[in-house]
Amino acid sequence: MQLTLDRLTKQYGDKTALDRIDAVFRPGIYGLLGANGAGKTTLMRLVCDILKPTSGEVAFNGTNIRDLGERYRSVIGYLPQDFGYYPNFTAMNFLLYMASLKGLNAGYAKKKSLELLETFGLFAVKDKKIKTFSGGMKRRLGIAQTLLNNPQILILDEPTAGLDPKERVKFRSLLRSFAEDKIVILSTHIVTDVEYIADEILVIKGGTLLKKGAESTILQEIAGKVWECRAAGQEAERLETRFAVCSRKRENGEAVLRIVSDEKPCAAAVSAAPCLEDLYLYYFQREV
Amino acid sequence: MLRMIRFELKKICSDSVVIGSIAVLLLICFLILQAYCFGSSAASAITPDGTRLSGREAIAFHQSIAEKYAGDFTDDTIAEMVSDFSAAYPAEYAKMTEGGSVSSWLPSSYLYLAMFIPPANYDEIAQDALAEGTSIPPLTEDGLVSIRDYGAAYADKPLQYGYGDSWAYFFMGFCGQTIAIAFPALIVIIIAVSAVFASEYSAKMDALILIARHGKNRLILAKLLAAMIFATGIIGGLFILFSIAFGLQYGAVGWNADMQTNLGLSLMGVNLPLNNLQLILFGFGIVWSAGIFTAAVTAMISAVSKTPFSSLIVSFAVFMAPWMIRRLLPEGALRDLLLVFPANAVNAAEVLRLPVSAASIYYDQPLAPALCIAFAAVVAVLIAGTLAYRAFKDHQAAG
Numbered sequence: 050m051q052l053t054l055d056r057l058t059k060q061y062g063d064k065t066a067l068d069r070i071d072a073v074f075r076p077g078i079y080g081l082l083g084a085n086g087a088g089k090t091t092l093m094r095l096v097c098d099i100l101k102p103t104s105g106e107v108a109f110n111g112t113n114i115r116d117l118g119e120r121y122r123s124v125i126g127y128l129p130q131d132f133g134y135y136p137n138f139t140a141m142n143f144l145l146y147m148a149s150l151k152g153l154n155a156g157y158a159k160k161k162s163l164e165l166l167e168t169f170g171l172f173a174v175k176d177k178k179i180k181t182f183s184g185g186m187k188r189r190l191g192i193a194q195t196l197l198n199n200p201q202i203l204i205l206d207e208p209t210a211g212l213d214p215k216e217r218v219k220f221r222s223l224l225r226s227f228a229e230d231k232i233v234i235l236s237t238h239i240v241t242d243v244e245y246i247a248d249e250i251l252v253i254k255g256g257t258l259l260k261k262g263a264e265s266t267i268l269q270e271i272a273g274k275v276w277e278c279r280a281a282g283q284e285a286e287r288l289e290t291r292f293a294v295c296s297r298k299r300e301n302g303e304a305v306l307r308i309v310s311d312e313k314p315c316a317a318a319v320s321a322a323p324c325l326e327d328l329y330l331y332y333f334q335r336e337v
Numbered sequence: 338m339l340r341m342i343r344f345e346l347k348k349i350c351s352d353s354v355v356i357g358s359i360a361v362l363l364l365i366c367f368l369i370l371q372a373y374c375f376g377s378s379a380a381s382a383i384t385p386d387g388t389r390l391s392g393r394e395a396i397a398f399h400q401s402i403a404e405k406y407a408g409d410f411t412d413d414t415i416a417e418m419v420s421d422f423s424a425a426y427p428a429e430y431a432k433m434t435e436g437g438s439v440s441s442w443l444p445s446s447y448l449y450l451a452m453f454i455p456p457a458n459y460d461e462i463a464q465d466a467l468a469e470g471t472s473i474p475p476l477t478e479d480g481l482v483s484i485r486d487y488g489a490a491y492a493d494k495p496l497q498y499g500y501g502d503s504w505a506y507f508f509m510g511f512c513g514q515t516i517a518i519a520f521p522a523l524i525v526i527i528i529a530v531s532a533v534f535a536s537e538y539s540a541k542m543d544a545l546i547l548i549a550r551h552g553k554n555r556l557i558l559a560k561l562l563a564a565m566i567f568a569t570g571i572i573g574g575l576f577i578l579f580s581i582a583f584g585l586q587y588g589a590v591g592w593n594a595d596m597q598t599n600l601g602l603s604l605m606g607v608n609l610p611l612n613n614l615q616l617i618l619f620g621f622g623i624v625w626s627a628g629i630f631t632a633a634v635t636a637m638i639s640a641v642s643k644t645p646f647s648s649l650i651v652s653f654a655v656f657m658a659p660w661m662i663r664r665l666l667p668e669g670a671l672r673d674l675l676l677v678f679p680a681n682a683v684n685a686a687e688v689l690r691l692p693v694s695a696a697s698i699y700y701d702q703p704l705a706p707a708l709c710i711a712f713a714a715v716v717a718v719l720i721a722g723t724l725a726y727r728a729f730k731d732h733q734a735a736g
Contacts, residue, residue, distance in 0.1 A: 099547045099734040123550040133540030137351040142344075149340040150549035150556055198550070 050201060051075055052096070052232055056105035059091050059256075066091040068256045069105065074232045078224065080247030081236035082325075084333040088256040089236040090130055093204050096234065097127045109202075123152060126200030128191050130207045136180035140171050140190055143179060144197065151198040158197070165193040168223070184211035192220065196227065203227070205235040209242050221246045244325045254332055264325060271323045271331050276308045278318035288314055293334040295327055309334070341556055345533070345563035352536075355529045359571075362518075362525045366575060369518050373510035374582045379502035383442040385425040393586075396503075400590050402444035403500035407591075410498035410598045415453050416479035422447040445502045449600035453481045487605035497612070499594025503587030504613035505601045511579055512620040512685040513602070518579070519624040519683040522571050523631045523656065529571075530564040530635040531652045532645035534729055539644045544734040553730045560729075561636055561722050568632035569625065576621050589614075602686065606693040609703040620685040623707060626714040627679035631656060633714075637721035640728035656680055673698045676706055677713035 052074040059067040067088045081089045094100040096107055098114050098121060107114045114121045134143060141162060148158030166172045169189040179187065188211045195203060208224075209217045217239070224233060225246055237243060243250060250267050252260040260267050275295075280288055285304035288294070292314050295307040307321065308314045309331045349355060382395035390398050405421075406414050423430040426447070429439045433451050441448070455476055456462070466473045474486045484496075505513075512519040537543045546552040592614040597605050599613060611619055635652040642648035659678035666672040673691065675681055682688065688706045692699040699705040 094544065094734060097544070097548045099544050101733060119550055119554065122548060122552065125548060127545065127548040129541065129544045132542055132545055135348060135351075135540070135542070138347075142347075145340075146344045147545070147549065149344060150546060150551050152550040155340060194545070 050230070050232065051110055052202060053108045053111075054092075054096070054105070055108065057092070057095060057102055057107060058104045059088075059095060059100060060103045065256050067095070070258050072251065072258060072261055074234065076228070076230050076232055077248040078228050078233040078235070078246050080243030080250045081234065081253060082240070082243060082250055082329055082332075083236070083253035087253045087333075089253055090206055091256075092253065093127075093206050093234065093236065096202075097125060097204055098122065099127075123198065124201040126195035126198060126203045128195045128205045128208055130210075132191070134179045134187060134190070136178065138179055139176050140166060140179060140182070141175040143190060144194055147194040148197050153198060161197055165196055169193045185213060185216060188212055189216065201231055203231060203233045203235075205233070207237055208235055209237055209239050217242065240325045240329050250325070252328070252332055259332060268323045268325070268328060271309065271328050273320055274309055274311055274331065275321045275323040275327045276310060276314055276318040277305065277321045278308065278315050279303045279305055280315065280317075284315070293330050295330050338555055338559055341551070341559035342563050342566065345560050346566060348536075349529050349533065349563060349567050352529070352532060355525075355532075358525045358528045362521055362571075362575075365521050366518050366578060369510045370579070370582050373506040374503075374579075374586050377502070377506050378441040379445060379506065380586070381442050382444065383440060389442065396587055399445050399502060400500045400587075403446045403498075403502075403591065406446060407499045407594070408497065409495035410484065410595070411495050412477045412479070412481065412483050414498060415450070415481055415484065416477065418446060419450055419454065419479070419481060422450055445500075445601070452487070452600065453484075455480065455482055484605070496595040496598050497593065498598040499613070500591030501594055501596075501599035501601070501613055502591075503583050504591060504594075504596075504617060505599050507579055507583045507617050508602065508620055508686070511576065511617065512624045512683055514686060515684050517683070518575055519572070519627070519685075520680070522575055522624070523628060523679055523683060524653070525571055526568045526628055526631050527635050527652045527656055528649060529567055530632050531639050531642075531649040533560050533564050533636055534640040534725065535642045535645045535648040538642075538732070543732060547732065547734055557726045557729050561633070561725060564632040564636045565629055565718075568628040572621070572625050572628045576624075604686070604689055607689045607703060608692070608701070609689065619689075619707070623685045623688055623710060624683055626711050627682040630682075630714040630717040631679045633718040633721040633725075637725040637728070640725035640732075668694075668696050670698045673706075674709075677709050682710045682713075 054070050054072045057067060057070040058065070070092065081092065083089045091100065095102050098107070109117060109121055135146075138146065144162035144165065145158055148162060153161065163172070163175070166175045169192065171186060171189060171193070174182070174186070179190065182190070188208070192205070192208055195205065209220060212220060221242065227233075235243075235247070244264065247264070249261060249263055251258060252267065260270065278288070279300070281303045285306065288306055288308065289297070292308045292310045295309060298305050307327070308318070309327050379399055380392055380395050382390040382398045384390065384398065406418055426443060429443055432439050434454055434457070436456065439448070459476070463473055474483065477483050509517065511517055537546055546556060549556070593612045596602065596611045596613055596616040597607060634655060638652045638655065639645070639648040642651060657680060659675045660680035663672055663675040663681050666675070676688065676691065688710065691697045691706050692701060692703045694700060
C-alpha cells in the first residue's frame with residue numbers, strides 16, 4: 050500500500066497554499082509539523098480528495114485518487130480540524146449516520162458504533178444529544194467516526210485538540226495499535242504527540258515541504274544549534290530579545306534559558322541535545 | 338439509501354426554525370379551518386319559519402335542501418329551485434329580484450340563484466342590444482337565464498347537482514385563492530429545504546460528508562429525495578387535516594356532484610368534467626406539483642449558498658418574484674406563462690378559470706395550465722436536481 054504525492058500544488062488566486070509537494074507514504078504514522086497557515090490542512094484535504102489540486106496529483110497504489118472516486122473514499126477516514134456535528138443528534142445516531150454515508154450495512158454499523166463508543170468512553174452517553182457534550186467528548190466522537198469503516202488511510206487534523214492529558218495518552222496508544230498496516234497522517238500543534246507516536250515527521254513551511262524523515266534524522270539538522278545557558282537580570286532579557294528561547298526556568302536566582310540558534314548565544318552557553326520542540330522553534334520562530 | 342433519507346428528514350425536522358414554522362403553519366391552518374370549516378355560513382341556517390339553526394343542525398338543513406335537487410342540473414331544476422325559494426322565503430326572494438343583498442343564512446342552494454334571475458329591465462337591455470346590432474341570449478320559458486349562457490360547455494349530458502358547500506370551502510381554504518393554506522405551506526417548504534445543503538457548509542460538516550464513500554453521490558440524492566418527501570409530507574399532511582376536519586363536520590355528501598354546479602366557486606364555464614371530490618384532488622395535485630417545484634429549486638439554491646440564511650433569503654426572493662411580476666403585468670402571454678411558477682400555481686381556481694378567458698393563451702384548453710404546471714415541476718426537479726448534485730459534488734471544502 051502506497052500513497053504518493055506528486056508535485057502537489059494548490060493555489061487560491063495568487064496565493065500558493067502548497068507548492069509542488071512530493072512525498073511517499075507507506076504504512077506507518079506520519080506527523081505533520083507546521084505553523085498556522087503552513088498548508089497542513091490544505092495538504093490533508095487534498096489527500097482526502099475534498100479539494101482539487103491546481104496541479105500535481107495524489108495517487109493511491111499508483112492510481113490518481115480522483116479516478117478511484119468511491120473506491121478511494123471507502124478506504125479513508127478523516128477527522129477535520131473542526132466541524133459542527135449535528136447538535137440535535139445523539140452520539141449513537143451521529144455514528145449511525147456516518148456509517149450510512151460510509152456504506153456500512155445497518156447491522157454492522159450498529160455493532161461497530163457501540164464498539165467505538167465503548168472504546169472512546171462514550172458508551173454511557175450514547176443516547177445523549179451532542180449539544181450536551183464537552184469539547185473533549187466531541188473530539189473523541191469525531192475520532193470514533195473516522196474508524197467506522199476500518200480505513201486503510203487515516204487522516205487526522207489536530208486530533209488531540211481539546212483532549213486532556215489522560216485522553217491524549219489513551220488516544221496515542223489506540224492510534225499505535227490501530228496503525229498496523231495502515232497509513233496514518235496527523236497534524237498537531239502538540240509537538241509531544243508527534244514525538245511519541247510518529248514514525249516519520251514532515252515539516253511544512255509556507256506551503257513547501259522542508260523536511261521529511263524519522264525524528265532522529267530530522268533532529269540531526271539542528272544538532273549543535275540548541276543551547277542552554279544561565280544568565281541573570283539584564284543579560285537574560287538581552288538573550289530573550291535576541292534569540293529564540295524554547296524555555297526559561299529559574300534556578301538559584303538565575304534564569305536557565307534553552308535557546309535555538311545557529312551561533313553560540315553567550316560564552317557560558319553549553320550545547321544541548323535537540324528535541325522536536327527545538328526543531329519546531331528553529332523553523333517557525335518567526336511564525337510563533 | 339433509505340437510512341440516509343431517514344437521517345436527512347430527521348435533520349430537517351429537528352431544526353428549531355422548521356419546527357417553529359410548522360407550528361405557525363398549523364396555527365394558520367387552524368384559523369382557515371375555523372373560518373371555512375367550522376365557522377362558515379354553511380354552519381348557520383335560517384328556516385322558512387325564521388328559526389335560526391347552527392352547527393350540525395344547520396349543515397343537515399342545507400344538505401337536505403340541496404339533496405332535493407340532486408341529479409340532473411337543467412333549466413327546469415333552476416326553475417324549480419327559484420319557485421321553491423320564492424315560496425319559502427318570499428321576502429328574501431323579493432330582495433334578490435331587486436338586486437339587493439340577501440341573508441347568508443339562506444339555504445346555500447338558493448343563495449346563488451340571483452345569477453339566473455334576470456334584472457327587471459331585461460327587456461329594455463335586450464332592445465338596446467338589438468339597436469346596437471348585438472343580441473343577448475333569450476330567457477328560458479320560465480323567464481330565467483339559461484345555464485347554457487354561463488358556458489357550461491359539455492352540455493351533451495346534463496351536469497349533476499348536489500350539495501357543494503363543504504367542497505367549495507375545502508377547495509377555497511386549501512388552494513382556491515391566493516390566501517389559502519397552500520401558500521404558507523410552500524413558505525414552510527422553503528424554510529426547511531433552504532438548509533438542506535447550506536447547513537452542511539455552515540456547520541463545517543461538508544468535509545466529513547464529502548470524504549465518505551456515498552458523500553458525493555447517494556447522499557446528494559438522499560438529500561434531494563428528503564426535500565421532496567418533506568414537501569409531500571407538508572402538503573399531504575395539510576390535505577389530510579383538511580379532509581378529516583371537513584369529513585367530520587360535513588361528511589361526504591355531494592362528492593359526486595359536478596364542480597360546475599357548485600355555484601359559489603364560479604366554475605360554470607370550465608370545460609373539465611370534474612366532480613367535487615375530483616376537484617379537491619385536482620387542487621391537491623396542483624399544490625403538490627408547486628411544492629415539488631419549490632423544494633427542487635430551493636435545494637439547488639441551498640447547494641450553492643454558503644449559509645442557510647442566505648439560501649433562505651435567495652429562495653424566498655426567487656419564489657416571490659414571479660408572483661409579484663405577474664401582478665404588475667397586463668393580461669397577455671407572459672402573464673399566463675408565469676402561472677407555472679409555484680407562487681402563482683397554488684391558486685388552483687385560477688388554473689381552472691384561465692382557459693375560459695378568450696384573451697388567455699390557454700383559451701379552450703382546459704387542462705393546459707395544469708399540464709404546464711406539472712411539466713414545469715418535472716423540468717424544475719430535473720434541472721435543479723442536477724445542478725444541486727453537481728454543486729455539492731464539486732464543492733471544495735477549503736476549511
